[in-house]
Amino acid sequence: MKQRNAEILLIIVIASRSISYLLSKIGLNGIPPLELLAIRFALTTLILLLLFHRRLPLLTRQLWKAAGLLGTFLFACMACELISLTTIPSSTAAFLENTSAVWVLILMAVVSHHWPGKQVLTATSLLLIGIACLTLQGAVFHLAPGEIICLTGSVFYAIWICLTARLARQYDPLLLGILQMGFLAVYSTVGMVLFESPAVPADTTTWGAILALVFICSVFGFTFQPVAQKYTSAEKAGLFTALNPLIAAVLGVIFLSETFTPVQLAGAICILLGIIIVQLPEKYRCKTHSCQNG
Numbered sequence: 001m002k003q004r005n006a007e008i009l010l011i012i013v014i015a016s017r018s019i020s021y022l023l024s025k026i027g028l029n030g031i032p033p034l035e036l037l038a039i040r041f042a043l044t045t046l047i048l049l050l051l052f053h054r055r056l057p058l059l060t061r062q063l064w065k066a067a068g069l070l071g072t073f074l075f076a077c078m079a080c081e082l083i084s085l086t087t088i089p090s091s092t093a094a095f096l097e098n099t100s101a102v103w104v105l106i107l108m109a110v111v112s113h114h115w116p117g118k119q120v121l122t123a124t125s126l127l128l129i130g131i132a133c134l135t136l137q138g139a140v141f142h143l144a145p146g147e148i149i150c151l152t153g154s155v156f157y158a159i160w161i162c163l164t165a166r167l168a169r170q171y172d173p174l175l176l177g178i179l180q181m182g183f184l185a186v187y188s189t190v191g192m193v194l195f196e197s198p199a200v201p202a203d204t205t206t207w208g209a210i211l212a213l214v215f216i217c218s219v220f221g222f223t224f225q226p227v228a229q230k231y232t233s234a235e236k237a238g239l240f241t242a243l244n245p246l247i248a249a250v251l252g253v254i255f256l257s258e259t260f261t262p263v264q265l266a267g268a269i270c271i272l273l274g275i276i277i278v279q280l281p282e283k284y285r286c287k288t289h290s291c292q293n294g
Helices: 003-016 020-027 033-051 053-058 061-085 090-097 100-112 118-135 145-167 173-195 204-229 234-240 243-255 262-288
Strands: none
Touching: 003 204, 003 234, 003 243, 020 061, 020 204, 033 053, 033 061, 033 173, 033 204, 053 173, 061 090, 061 145, 061 173, 090 118, 090 145, 090 243, 100 118, 100 145, 100 234, 118 234, 118 243, 118 262, 145 204, 145 234, 173 204, 204 234, 234 262, 243 262
């Protein structure tokens, strides 16, 4: 897969998960957070195994370990997100979780011992401003326990993005994505049994939210992100997550008859400018180095 196609796939994957905050908020009205995760990822794993069972003979011990590592950090991220959503608005959660773009840059700078260039830092600043304009909508922001939990989840998400970029190049990315869903199902089920009082959802609204999370956000979204990240950098994957609140806002305009406020419109412009700017360094490197890497 060419890098450009991989980045298009990554953007589509991010777009598919842009409704996850709203769907999770709906689902939490009917069941507790760990049960929601357990049902979601158990169904996801079952569906993926039915679809791709012929690839199972390719599993190795090393791939199991890699998927377990990814599943651990993604579960930590998802658990923090859903627990925080029980106490904070989904808009605040959307802002805090998408600060992962900054954490990815910091983590990669520490690992590579190389700080990002001015263009990447400028793009990151624009993306953060844009996310804040789109999500906070004038709300008074303070670091209460719910916000701290969600911010911790964004750090786990950033670690997951960085690990995915590395491990997807070493192993079959599709199997990696499938197996990590299985680990998420196991972790969520254990947590549900230990810390919650599970009950079968009784209303169609909760089940509708769960099924949408399964098919749109998990079967496609989380499973295929490793496939896309095999051919692009962790920094770009982190920065592309800024499209999440923008796409969610656009979907609200299209399907919920919402309107962009001037502040939100400014935020959308900042995000689009940031995404454009982050593409520029690579294009310039291609011109100066004769595109040696294609």
